Amino acid sequence: MAAPFDLNNDGVVVIIGSGAGGGTLGNELAQKGIDVVMLEAGARHEYEDFINDEWDSFAQLAWTDKRTTSGDWRVAKDFPNLPAWIVKAVGGSTTHWAGASLRFQEHEFKTLSTYGKLEGANLLDWPITLAELEPYYAKAEDKLGVTLTSNIPGLPGNNNFKVMKAGADMLGYRECHTGRMAINSEPRDDRNACQQTGFCFQGCKWGAKWSTLYSEIPKGEATGHLEVRPNAMAIKINHDASGKVTGVVYADKDGRLREQKARIVAVAGNSIESPRLLLNSASSQFPDGLANSSGQVGKNYMRHTTGSVYGIFDKPVHMYRGTTMAGIIRDEARNDPSRGFVGGYELETLSLGLPFMAAFLNPGGWGRSFTTALDHYDHMAGMWIVGEDMPRQENRITLHADIKDAHGMPVADVHFDDHANDTAMRNHAYKQGSALYEAVGATRTFPTPPYPSTHNLGTNRMSEKAADGVVNKHGQAHDIKNLFVSDGSQFTTGGAENPTLTIVSLAIRQAEYIAGQMSAKSI
Amino acid sequence: MVTIYESKPVHETKPVLSRRELLKRGGVGALLVISGSAVISPEHAWGLETSALKPETMATLIQMARDIYPHDQVPDKYYAIAVKAHDEQAGKDPAHKDLIEKGIADLDLKSGKDGYTGLGWEEQRVAVLRDIEDTPFFQAVRGGLVVGLYNQKEVWPIFGYEGESYSKGGYMARGFDDIEWL
Numbered sequence A: 001m002a003a004p005f006d007l008n009n010d011g012v013v014v015i016i017g018s019g020a021g022g023g024t025l026g027n028e029l030a031q032k033g034i035d036v037v038m039l040e041a042g043a044r045h046e047y048e049d050f051i052n053d054e055w056d057s058f059a060q061l062a063w064t065d066k067r068t069t070s071g072d073w074r075v076a077k078d079f080p081n082l083p084a085w086i087v088k089a090v091g092g093s094t095t096h097w098a099g100a101s102l103r104f105q106e107h108e109f110k111t112l113s114t115y116g117k118l119e120g121a122n123l124l125d126w127p128i129t130l131a132e133l134e135p136y137y138a139k140a141e142d143k144l145g146v147t148l149t150s151n152i153p154g155l156p157g158n159n160n161f162k163v164m165k166a167g168a169d170m171l172g173y174r175e176c177h178t179g180r181m182a183i184n185s186e187p188r189d190d191r192n193a194c195q196q197t198g199f200c201f202q203g204c205k206w207g208a209k210w211s212t213l214y215s216e217i218p219k220g221e222a223t224g225h226l227e228v229r230p231n232a233m234a235i236k237i238n239h240d241a242s243g244k245v246t247g248v249v250y251a252d253k254d255g256r257l258r259e260q261k262a263r264i265v266a267v268a269g270n271s272i273e274s275p276r277l278l279l280n281s282a283s284s285q286f287p288d289g290l291a292n293s294s295g296q297v298g299k300n301y302m303r304h305t306t307g308s309v310y311g312i313f314d315k316p317v318h319m320y321r322g323t324t325m326a327g328i329i330r331d332e333a334r335n336d337p338s339r340g341f342v343g344g345y346e347l348e349t350l351s352l353g354l355p356f357m358a359a360f361l362n363p364g365g366w367g368r369s370f371t372t373a374l375d376h377y378d379h380m381a382g383m384w385i386v387g388e389d390m391p392r393q394e395n396r397i398t399l400h401a402d403i404k405d406a407h408g409m410p411v412a413d414v415h416f417d418d419h420a421n422d423t424a425m426r427n428h429a430y431k432q433g434s435a436l437y438e439a440v441g442a443t444r445t446f447p448t449p450p451y452p453s454t455h456n457l458g459t460n461r462m463s464e465k466a467a468d469g470v471v472n473k474h475g476q477a478h479d480i481k482n483l484f485v486s487d488g489s490q491f492t493t494g495g496a497e498n499p500t501l502t503i504v505s506l507a508i509r510q511a512e513y514i515a516g517q518m519s520a521k522s523i
Numbered sequence B: 001m002v003t004i005y006e007s008k009p010v011h012e013t014k015p016v017l018s019r020r021e022l023l024k025r026g027g028v029g030a031l032l033v034i035s036g037s038a039v040i041s042p043e044h045a046w047g048l049e050t051s052a053l054k055p056e057t058m059a060t061l062i063q064m065a066r067d068i069y070p071h072d073q074v075p076d077k078y079y080a081i082a083v084k085a086h087d088e089q090a091g092k093d094p095a096h097k098d099l100i101e102k103g104i105a106d107l108d109l110k111s112g113k114d115g116y117t118g119l120g121w122e123e124q125r126v127a128v129l130r131d132i133e134d135t136p137f138f139q140a141v142r143g144g145l146v147v148g149l150y151n152q153k154e155v156w157p158i159f160g161y162e163g164e165s166y167s168k169g170g171y172m173a174r175g176f177d178d179i180e181w182l
C-alpha cells in the first residue's frame, strides 16, 4: 500500500531521486517504519514496458534534458549536450545499469596516504575504511543477489566472455570470471533468472537484474511508509533561519511548483543533478549554495577512466548475445605505480548493438576505415575499461549562466579535463586490451574513446574535516545536520570498481544512522 | 511528402530521362534516375518522391551518404531512406532547405564540370568530402546518417545484428555461448 503524504507533513524524510542511492535509502527507512516521500523527476515505467531497442529505450529512460559541457574530454566535442548517459525515470540508472557489483579495495579508501600528493589531483582519504564498510557490503550483496558471493553461482559465460577468457589465459591473467553481477543466475528474491537476452542496458524485461524500480521500491511501498512521486522535479531546498532544511520545492507533472515539507532531506539525484540542486538552493544565508561552506559542492567530478577495446576476428563471435557485462579481468585493478600510473583498472566484457556501435565506436568518424569495422559487427568482441580517475577541483558541475530548463532552473555545465594519470592508465589499458584480442587472433582492434559518462561521482564528497568536503562519513552535510547526500556524489575518490554496490552499501549504512539520529531526536 | 515506394520494374516504367543524362550518371555505381520529382532506382524497383528538395539534390545526397558510410552490401534504398528526412525538414524549415541545396551546389562546384556524381571513383568523391568535412552541411548530413542509416531494422540483418530478442526468449537456447573456434 503506497502511502500518500500531505504536502504539509513536516515529519517525513524527503528523498530526491529513486536510483541506486535514493531507492535503497527509501526502502531501508520504510522498513524501519520511517515515513518517506520520494521525489523522482522521471516517469514510472514497469519492467514489462522496457524496450529491446537501443534508441527507443534511450528515448524512454535516459536523461535528455539539456546539459552543457566544457573541458578537453572528447565527449565535450562529440556529445556537447550529453555529458552523461544516465536515467530519468523511477529506478534511476539502475534501470540501465549492467549489474557489475564490486567491492572497493582497501587502499582505495586511502588514496592520499597510498598514492601521495599528486600534482593537479585533489586526493583525499575517505573518512571510512573498508573494514567499516564490509558488513554493509555483505548486506548489499545479499540484497542485490550478487553472483559469486555467498554461494550464489556465477552466470554462464557467453561468446564475448569466452573470447575474453581465452585471451586472458594467453596473457597470463589469473583473475578472469563471469563477474560479480547483480543478475540472477537462478531465480531469487522474486526475480527471474537471466535469459541471456542481451539488452541489460535497455532495462531487463525479465526483471533478472536488480533495480530499485522493482526490487526496493515495491517492498518499501508495501510497508505503507513510502510514497514515490514520479514526474516531480526538485528545484530548490528551503531552510529556516536556524539553517535547518524545511522542505523541497518541486515542479509536478503539470509544471506547477509545490513544496513538500520535510524533517530531513536526502539528495540522491546522481552526481550532476545533486550538486546542481544544492547550488540552485543558494539563499542570503548560504550565498554559495547549500552545504557549501567548503566550496567543494560540484567539484572533484569523476567519471572513471574509461574507454573500450573492440577486436575483429576472422570467425563469428555474436558478442551481443547474452549478458552484456558478465565477464571481468581483475588483475590490473591493483595499485602498481611501476606501470606508470597510480590506481588500477578493471576490464569487463561489453557489447553494444549495431545502432549504438555506429554512434560510439568512433564518434564523428566516417569513411571506409569506420565502415569496414561495422561490416564485421558479428565478428567483433568487446571490452570496457573502468579505472580510477583523479579527482580535480577544476572538474566540476556549475550552473550555466544563461541556459535554463523548462522550469527556469539553470542547466548544469559539466567540465572535465583528463589528468595525466588518467591518460597514462587509459593508454595502458588500450594496449593490454588490444594485446589480449590479438593473442586470440584478432585481425584488427579499436581503442574506442569514452562514451558519455555512465559513472558520475564525487561532486559532494565525504571528508573527515568540514573544510575538505561536503558531507561526513554518514553522508550528512557538515553544515546542515538534517541534510544528507545519498548517491555517488559522496564518493571521496572513485576506486577502480563500478560504483553501485558501494552506493547501495552507503545507503544501507546511512539509513541506520538516520533512524538512530531520529530516535535520539538529534535531527 | 516524401515517400519511398516500390516502383514497377524498369521495363514497365518509362522514366523521363535522356540518353545523355543516363550516360552522365552512368559513372556512379548504382544507377539512380530522376523522373519528375522522384529519384528512381529502375534496377531495384524503388523510388523516392521529393517535395522540398530538388530530386537531383536528393540523388546526390544518396551518393554522398554512401560515400560517407560506404557499405557495399547495403543497397541504395536504405541510404535513400536515411537521407529522406532532409527533404521533410527542408519542407518545414527554409534555412535547412538552404543548407542542403547550397551544400550540394557547392559540392558539385568543387567536383568539376560533371559535378559530384560525375566523379567516377569513390576516392575522388571522398577527397571532395574531406575538403568540406568541417562544414555545418557535411556535419548535418553525416550526423543524420548515424541514426538514419544504422537504426533501420531492415539493415541490421545485413550486419548480422539480430535486434530484439525478448519475444524469442533471449539467447538462452539460441546460441549465447555457441562459439566454437576458440
Ligand SMILES: Cc1cc2nc3c(=O)[nH]c(=O)nc-3n(C[C@H](O)[C@H](O)[C@H](O)COP(=O)(O)OP(=O)(O)OC[C@H]3O[C@@H](n4cnc5c(N)ncnc54)[C@H](O)[C@@H]3O)c2cc1C
Pocket: A016, A017, A018, A019, A020, A021, A022, A039, A040, A041, A042, A085, A086, A087, A088, A089, A090, A091, A092, A093, A094, A096, A097, A098, A099, A100, A101, A102, A201, A232, A233, A234, A235, A268, A269, A270, A271, A273, A274, A277, A325, A454, A455, A456, A486, A487, A488, A489, A497, A498, A499, A500, A501, A503
Ligand atoms: C548503461 C549503464 C550501465 C551501467 N552499468 C553499471 C554496472 O555494471 N555497475 C555499476 O556499479 N554501475 C553501473 N552503472 C552506473 C549506475 O547506474 C549508477 O552508478 C547508479 O545508478 C547511480 O546511482 P545514483 O543513486 O547516484 O543515481 P541514479 O541511479 O542515476 O538515480 C538518480 C535519480 O534521480 C533523479 N533526479 C535527478 N535530479 C532530480 C531532481 N532534481 N528531482 C527529482 N529527481 C531527480 C533522476 O531522474 C534519477 O532517476 C551503469 C550506468 C549506465 C547508464
Ligand code: SF4
Pocket: A183, A193, A194, A195, A196, A197, A198, A199, A200, A201, A203, A204, A205, A206, A207, A208, A209, A322, A323, A324, B170
Ligand atoms: S541478459 Fe539477462 S540480465 Fe541482461 S537483460 Fe537479458 S535477462 Fe536481463
